[in-house]
Amino acid sequence: MVVLLAALVFGGLAWLISRKRGAATPARIDGIPPGLPERPFGGKPVPAGKLPDGRIVVSGLTKEYRGVKAVDNLSFVVEPGRVTGFLGPNGAGKTTTLRMLLNLAEPTSGTATIGGIRYADLDQPIRRVGGVLEASAAHKGRTGRDHLRVICQSAGIPLARADEVLELVGLTVAGGRTFGAYSLGMRQRLGVAAALLGDPQVLILDEPANGLDPEGTRWMRDLLRTLAAHGRTVLLSSHLLAEMNLLADDLIIIAAGQLAARGTVASIVSSMTHGGRILVRTPETEKLAAVLGSDAVLTPAGDGDVYITGVDAVAVGNAAQQAGIAIYQMVTERPDLEAAFLKLTAGKAAIR
């Protein structure tokens, strides 16, 4: 009897939960999925063989402005199903590259294609590529919702999609406010909302996290990671290296218009920086060096401290204990993206 009662209660709860979930899924409008993209693989990353072709291919891309090569023979590939961070110092040519991808600037030479097609030749580009280049590009006196509806109207997208994307970017409440009254972070969100109107396969964003508060930055990270996990191509430029470390799978780093590095975040960091070093404070540096053996390399770190590479912290701790050497402090320093970025762009960061 008790078992039967428990089963009834549990079954009832499960039914209620499943009903609630079902009710939260809005109806589709004109073939455009509401909210986040469909989840054909139940939230799991899409297998590589099933990725739709949203590959971005940039080949020998060059843009000259009055004799200055803003972008200089740049080539790279951005894969679907991944978040790719596009990094470079101020004036490196990131925005210019993204503008050429979106047919907002004409290349001096070279090509940029999305799914094998130039943006200018895409059929219904708003449904294929969403671009966020300037967050402040909207009529100041128009509400956020109306701004989106105008885009819907011109692109043949149902007006109701405006409210869907407003909800997706957390602007439902502010949708009726004029754009002039939006904060920087709200403008960024509206830009993303506009890019998502056509539910595109490819998203190209120029510094989208600029001006977002910590909650907004996290929201943006979750959104872009979810989109990539569902097979979308996500290319974004940024200066926020710590954020890129968390967000990006792959990186493209440029300096003075040229490619400086490309690859996974881990491969770039490990190729450019030491494999980790230990900062040690001890009054007996020379004695420690003598007991560590020939694998250890000791480099002065200032204030009497010493960096040790070639051996790990356990080896240093054990050797010091056995030799009776006092250790006041021992810190293992891991290489980071900032160190790799600064090395890769050293001497090429001057504004041209």
Ligand SMILES: Nc1ncnc2c1ncn2[C@@H]1O[C@H](COP(=O)(O)OP(=O)(O)OP(=O)(O)O)[C@@H](O)[C@H]1O
């Ligand atoms: N319309 C233009 N006319 C002339 N020069 C331009 C134009 N657009 C960009 N440039 C120049 O091209 C170079 C690259 O600029 P770009 O805006 O692409 O750099 P960026 O990497 O986006 O920099 P930031 O990190 O500051 O946004 C700069 O020297 C810039 O002055």
Ligand SMILES: [Mg+2]
């Ligand atoms: Mg820029």
